[in-house]
Amino acid sequence: MTKLKVLHVDIGGCEGCAVTFLRAIPLIESIACAKTRYIGNDFKIEDCDIAFVTGSICINDVHALELLKNIRSKAKVVVALGSCAALGGITRFCRGGQEPKPDHRVFQPLSSVIDVDFAIPGCPPPPQVVNALLIAYVKNVEFQLRLFKAVAKVKRLSGFDLLDDVVLPGLCVGCGACVLSCPTGALRLIDRRPELIVEKCIRCGTCYVRCPRASQILVRRFT
Amino acid sequence: MNIPFKAYGKELVRIAGEAEFLALHDGDKVVKAYFISRAPVRGFESLVIGKNPIFVVEAVMRICGVCHAAHGIASAEAFEHALGLLPSRHGLLLREAIGLVNRLQSHILHTILISQDILRPELQGKMVRMLLSLLEKVNSIMLKLGSAVTHPPAIVIGGISRPPTEASFKEAQRILVEVAKSVSELRDSVLNEDNMNEHIKVLKKIRAPENFIASHLFYGDRYNISLDKVTVKHYSEYKPMEDDVDREVAKKTTTLIALYDGKKVEVGPRARLSIYRRFNAKSLFDVQVARIKEIELITFRLSELMDIIDISAPLRSGQIVFREGEGVGVYEAPRGLLIHKVALDNEGRVRKYRIITPTMFNVPIIESTSLGVPISIVEVIPRLYDPCIPCTTHLIKLK
Numbered sequence: 001m002t003k004l005k006v007l008h009v010d011i012g013g014c015e016g017c018a019v020t021f022l023r024a025i026p027l028i029e030s031i032a033c034a035k036t037r038y039i040g041n042d043f044k045i046e047d048c049d050i051a052f053v054t055g056s057i058c059i060n061d062v063h064a065l066e067l068l069k070n071i072r073s074k075a076k077v078v079v080a081l082g083s084c085a086a087l088g089g090i091t092r093f094c095r096g097g098q099e100p101k102p103d104h105r106v107f108q109p110l111s112s113v114i115d116v117d118f119a120i121p122g123c124p125p126p127p128q129v130v131n132a133l134l135i136a137y138v139k140n141v142e143f144q145l146r147l148f149k150a151v152a153k154v155k156r157l158s159g160f161d162l163l164d165d166v167v168l169p170g171l172c173v174g175c176g177a178c179v180l181s182c183p184t185g186a187l188r189l190i191d192r193r194p195e196l197i198v199e200k201c202i203r204c205g206t207c208y209v210r211c212p213r214a215s216q217i218l219v220r221r222f223t
Numbered sequence: 224m225n226i227p228f229k230a231y232g233k234e235l236v237r238i239a240g241e242a243e244f245l246a247l248h249d250g251d252k253v254v255k256a257y258f259i260s261r262a263p264v265r266g267f268e269s270l271v272i273g274k275n276p277i278f279v280v281e282a283v284m285r286i287c288g289v290c291h292a293a294h295g296i297a298s299a300e301a302f303e304h305a306l307g308l309l310p311s312r313h314g315l316l317l318r319e320a321i322g323l324v325n326r327l328q329s330h331i332l333h334t335i336l337i338s339q340d341i342l343r344p345e346l347q348g349k350m351v352r353m354l355l356s357l358l359e360k361v362n363s364i365m366l367k368l369g370s371a372v373t374h375p376p377a378i379v380i381g382g383i384s385r386p387p388t389e390a391s392f393k394e395a396q397r398i399l400v401e402v403a404k405s406v407s408e409l410r411d412s413v414l415n416e417d418n419m420n421e422h423i424k425v426l427k428k429i430r431a432p433e434n435f436i437a438s439h440l441f442y443g444d445r446y447n448i449s450l451d452k453v454t455v456k457h458y459s460e461y462k463p464m465e466d467d468v469d470r471e472v473a474k475k476t477t478t479l480i481a482l483y484d485g486k487k488v489e490v491g492p493r494a495r496l497s498i499y500r501r502f503n504a505k506s507l508f509d510v511q512v513a514r515i516k517e518i519e520l521i522t523f524r525l526s527e528l529m530d531i532i533d534i535s536a537p538l539r540s541g542q543i544v545f546r547e548g549e550g551v552g553v554y555e556a557p558r559g560l561l562i563h564k565v566a567l568d569n570e571g572r573v574r575k576y577r578i579i580t581p582t583m584f585n586v587p588i589i590e591s592t593s594l595g596v597p598i599s600i601v602e603v604i605p606r607l608y609d610p611c612i613p614c615t616t617h618l619i620k621l622k
Contacts, residue, residue, distance in 0.1 A: 012263040015239050016288020016373045019332065023362075026355055037241075038336060039351070058263035090285045091265055098266030100457060101477050107265065124288060124373050184281045185376040185385065199275040202282065
């Protein structure tokens with residue numbers, strides 16, 4: 001079997017997801033040949049099967065926009081890795097006005113600028129998810145890819161959406177998956193119902209995707 | 224553009240973030256060097272204005288995915304200073320341990336990135352695998368102490384939230400013993416002359432400037448430095464704009480420059496060890512030797528801390544009242560001196576926030592050290608100083 005040609009590019013994130021990709025390399029090496037700026041001497045955007053892109057896109061940065069469009073033209077499949085790339089995450093709060101580039105004001109998920117095939121939220125996602133996505137892709141297991149596909153079509157997910165779509169309509173089963181997945185500890189269970197500490201929510205969307213009910217809502221709506 | 228010298232420009236690989244390095248040379252040695260960061264400015268200082276301090280600590284940890292805990296600790300320290308809070312003793316000790324585990328993560332990651340520059344080619348693959356497995360072990364300690372591998376949510380204002388269970392704390396201690404063994408192997412293989420490649424001979428001969436600043440060996444102390452001597456400048460103010468190249472670089476770069484007492488200073492492992500351990504470090508290669516030595520030193524300190532910490536003792540101060548105030552948090556991040564300054568309004572929300580990161584101090588050092596270096600190895604110089612672009616591009620000019 002020929003190995004997948006996989007590329008990782010960061011377009012201005014915190015590098016936490018880039019480290020996730022680096023940690024995933026030993027896991028995926030049997031099915032993929034991975035290239036990243038973290039290993040090797042020469043790195044350029046080249047034709048590949050799958051490009052993992054980390055970091056949200058600053059729509060005021062021409063250099064980053066060109067880079068992202070170049071990635072889309074060279075990659076057969078683009079995966080937004082991490083909450084910033086998938087949903088905007090913490091960078092949704094950015095308002096610009098800061099030296100030395102005060103014009104860098106608006107940060108968006110990648111899907112606002114290019115077509116994204118799959119998105120993996122998480123701040124940062126664990127390396128095992130990268131492996132799971134690649135295995136499902138190679139084996140073409142449609143039902144395992146559906147959720148990643150659905151997230152790629154959403155531009156906004158957070159603890160607030162979880163409350164609105166699952167908890168308040170009474171769909172929550174009190175499993176606690178959202179509490180365990182939250183990277184900031186913004187959720188806690190009170191009487192088997194999640195309670196959101198609003199000032200801790202960084203809008204990464206991990207809870208929404210991990211929730212067994214909310215994830216099904218996503219899949220039904222977007223695939 | 225009319226350049227009197229030949230230009231060697233390249234997008235840097237194997238550093239944390241996106242940056243370019245431009246060196247003008249006479250065919251043999253570097254005459255002028257420019258470090259140009261290219262990552263967009265997310266602007267965390269403006270992002271946090273008007274926000275609740277609880278959000279701010281979580282937010283600033285997301286400035287960097289490599290030195291996340293360092294930003295969290297510096298921020299929590301700044302808020303505690305502003306609010307007149309004193310965290311509990313064991314909370315502080317556990318916080319120090321989390322910070323040191325983060326420093327280990329960062330140094331190991333850097334050794335992965337630089338192994339190609341310092342080791343013989345046939346050893347590089349094996350070393351990267353060994354380092355990745357060591358990184359996983361260190362990550363599992365971070366997971367147990369800080370509740371997450373990256374951006375640990377356990378760091379909060381007033382101490383530590385979510386204390387580890389006794390079982391996971393003991394498991395962390397057990398893993399630390401394994402880490403200590405791997406660290407000795409790492410030191411032996413990286414500092415073994417037989418394993419080094421030809422770059423090292425050149426690096427050992429080049430003298431690195433010895434102007435250092437560090438606030439503490441393991442944690443950070445705002446009283447060990449004079450904060451009023453730290454100045455931040457635009458790239459164009461720091462570097463004389465002599466020609467088109469200077470002006471173009473100043474326009475392109477997304478970083479600012481930090482100086483101490485108006486001078487360029489090096490921060491990081493070599494600075495810490497030179498000031499607090501009398502580490503005799505003169506050559507460029509010693510920048511890397513210091514980092515390896517520091518990995519070992521941190522492991523000793525961590526096992527010492529794990530013996531002292533009592534997780535059943537209070538880890539967070541009981542009462543936090545958010546109110547008006549100003550504070551400074553100084554912390555020794557993996558790459559050196561990190562400063563967070565905060566001013567709170569009368570509702571306890573952030574009115575002003577300023578961050579000065581280690582790479583801002585090190586950019587002028589990278590550029591000046593590169594002068595006169597043979598062009599064949601100049602690309603190694605920025606990597607030796609372990610620049611962190613995500614941190615560096617989120618800074619604002621100090622008034």
